[in-house]
Amino acid sequence: NAGVTQTPKFQVLKTGQSMTLQCAQDMNHNSMYWYRQDPGMGLRLIYYSASEGTTDKGEVPNGYNVSRLNKREFSLRLESAAPSQTSVYFCASNSGQEYEQYFGPGTRLTVT
Amino acid sequence: QKEVEQNSGPLSVPEGAIASLNCTYSDRVSQSFFWYRQYSGKSPELIMSIYSNGDKEDGRFTAQLNKASQYVSLLIRDSQPSDSATYLCAVRGATNKLIFGTGTLLAVQP
Numbered sequence: 001n002a003g004v005t006q007t008p009k010f011q012v013l014k015t016g017q018s019m020t021l022q023c024a025q026d027m028n029h030n031s032m033y034w035y036r037q038d039p040g041m042g043l044r045l046i047y048y049s050a051s052e053g054t055t056d057k058g059e060v061p062n063g064y065n066v067s068r069l070n071k072r073e074f075s076l077r078l079e080s081a082a083p084s085q086t087s088v089y090f091c092a093s094n095s096g097q098e099y100e101q102y103f104g105p106g107t108r109l110t111v112t
Numbered sequence: 113q114k115e116v117e118q119n120s121g122p123l124s125v126p127e128g129a130i131a132s133l134n135c136t137y138s139d140r141v142s143q144s145f146f147w148y149r150q151y152s153g154k155s156p157e158l159i160m161s162i163y164s165n166g167d168k169e170d171g172r173f174t175a176q177l178n179k180a181s182q183y184v185s186l187l188i189r190d191s192q193p194s195d196s197a198t199y200l201c202a203v204r205g206a207t208n209k210l211i212f213g214t215g216t217l218l219a220v221q222p
Contacts, residue, residue, distance in 0.1 A: 040214060041214065042200070042212045042213060042214040042215065043156070043200070043212040044212075045209060045210075048209065058209070090155055090156070099144045099146075099161075099204050099208070099210070100146065100158050100161055101146075101158070101202075101210060102158065103155040103156050103157070104155060105154070105155050106154075106155050
């Protein structure tokens with residue numbers, strides 16, 4: 001089992017460009033999450049999907065959109081990247097009945 | 113007041129000693145508590161979960177929960193240099209989402 005996978009691992013964007021971060025899990029989990037991690041700020045929830053077909057905003061959703069493509073895949077889209085979105089992005093999942101979350105390896109995004 | 117608070121450290125302990133990491137939380141209805149380890153440049157890795165008051169032991173790790181004091185801790189016995197990492201406390205609140213602390217950096221000195 002690969003667990004939670006994310007692509008790409010690194011990305012550099014110019015202000016105004018768009019991109020989609022991909023996340024997939026093979027643990028048959030119902031719930032999936034997108035976080036960003038910034039120095040001194042900890043992990044902050046951007047969006048989550050409690051189950052296939054549903055998505056909800058987290059603490060810092062502005063500037064992002066998400067798609068729960070199927071049970072395995074949950075993507076995060078930046079429509080018009082801004083320097084404030086420079087961060088490390090983590091995808092996580094859990095079964096929904098158990099609350100332990102398991103994280104992917106992360107995407108390091110720089111917006112210039 | 114932050115919802116989940118941790119001392120940022122660094123906490124420096126000699127090899128073989130007990131490392132004690134602490135976390136306080138503000139939401140009294142919190143039900144589930146987690147400790148994650150994060151090595152520099154890597155993703156968080158779940159090491160302990162605890163749901164009821166008292167101690168829970170797993171190998172060299174012991175999680176302690178005191179809901180009355182809104183306090184959760186992680187003890188690492190026989191600390192090794194490989195334990196050097198940032199330790200994140202996470203709390204599940206009423207919304208069922210995890211709230212993370214900013215982490216404590218642990219440095220184990222050989």
